[in-house]
Amino acid sequence: MHHEEPFKDRNVSEQSAYYFVDIEAYPENGWDKFKQVARRTFSGELFVGLWVVLREMIKFDIHTVQYPKEKLPIGPRYRAVHKLLRLWESGYERCIGCGLCEKICISDCIRMDTRIDENSRKEVTEYSINLGRCIFCGYCAEVCPELAIVHGPRFENASEQRAHFVIKDDMLTPLDLLKAGEQAEYPGFGAVIPGSDASVKKTPLAY
């Protein structure tokens, strides 16, 4: 959906939201200084501060996320560790081994092997991504013609070694999860835009 930020006049003017902070004049002589000190001392500003923090303590509106136990939701288009998806109906792997992702990867971290199987179909035997090099740019997901390689929501990829790999078995949706209908389509890079069915036109055959 096309969205354009409405233009705002960012120049300082009467209409803009900018305003000058009200700074009172600096005291010039001793008596003014004394008056300032006395006013600040007895205006009770310190107690305002005390009340604010006490109020927060009584309200007990805690914002802590106890991270390993609780996690914040991440955006659906977040680009974390990759997934390889399967076709919904047949359960075959979507990847057709075209090698576009391997080719486009700007950090050269995808490595794949293919062979021609008994049915003369191209089969992907190996597929691994070196997460030590991957910059999670999302190009692979964008270029994939089959929506096969996508980004998943798994952002915890700390490991004992600098370079660690996700291999095909880690990324591919297991068949039982697919049967249970738990394979999630990825709405991010390369995904079908919602409502794109409407914009599909017949291929013109007659020139």
Added chain:
Amino acid sequence: MDAAFIIETIVKIVVIMLIFSALAGFGTYFERKVLAFMQRRLGPMHVGPYGLLQIMADGIKLFTKEDIVPQNVVKPIFKIAPVITAATAFMAAAAIPFWPQFTVMGYTVHPIVADINVGILYVLGVMAIGLYGPLLGGMASANKWSLISAARSAAIFISYEVITGLSLLAPLMMVGSLSLIDINNYQAGGITNWIVWSQPVAFILFWIAAFAETGRTPFHLVANDHEIIDGFGTEYSGMRWGLFFIGEYANMFFISFVMAIIFLGGFGDGTIAGAVQLILKVAFFFFFFLWTRAAWPDVRPDQLMWLCWKVLMPIAVLNVIVTGIVMMF
């Protein structure tokens, strides 16, 4: 001096040491929790239920950590400085009555190590010696942050000694005794007899000075994390740093006791109710130390000196003079 007296005194000393070392640990726990709640956080949660065993974890960590004595430090002084802080804090406790006297199995216990007739003078004096902890530690550390902190602590402690002394002078003139027990008994008549009603100015002054004496926010310049790292504690690690810490927290508790006894009636007439009240008063003062840390910013060193010499000291002197004139007529 008979043996029973010596044994009783030693037992009292050990009990006070143990209780207040443990309280210092719990103090850190409460501080983290209170600060966290005031900042909409949860604080320690993972070690034990609600993070209660965090103290244990910290203790084990502090005790088993490598004791690092860096190059270029003045070794004997560097090593002795934390001991001074902790030792003076606990020595000051000797003249503080923590609880009214009570009788167990026909034996009357006075929960005060030594009821000396110059009690408050002794407490303040020994607490003032505690200055040598940060001062020597900072100077011996061969670290410029520590050195700045040492200079600041010398300036602050000595300046605010004046305030504590002068502000206490007025109540002491009214009571006519330096013993904390006498001061307490002077107010035994109930809440209307509390010195805070007759000496509100002295109370506020002493309270302000207590923040400087214990080095707590808003007068936390001695070890201000955001400008001089940990001040005199920068080069310390392990148990030596832990001693500084215990000293600071024990000091907070003791000064809370002193304030509660001198101004807020202490344990009153010595019944259990009065004793519980004393604990509540101390708890309030301790909580206030944490409360201000969450609420108030630190002041600059020059502002602190300005406050001491140009504002608080004249007020304290005036207070003494006015008290004297009122007492004369």
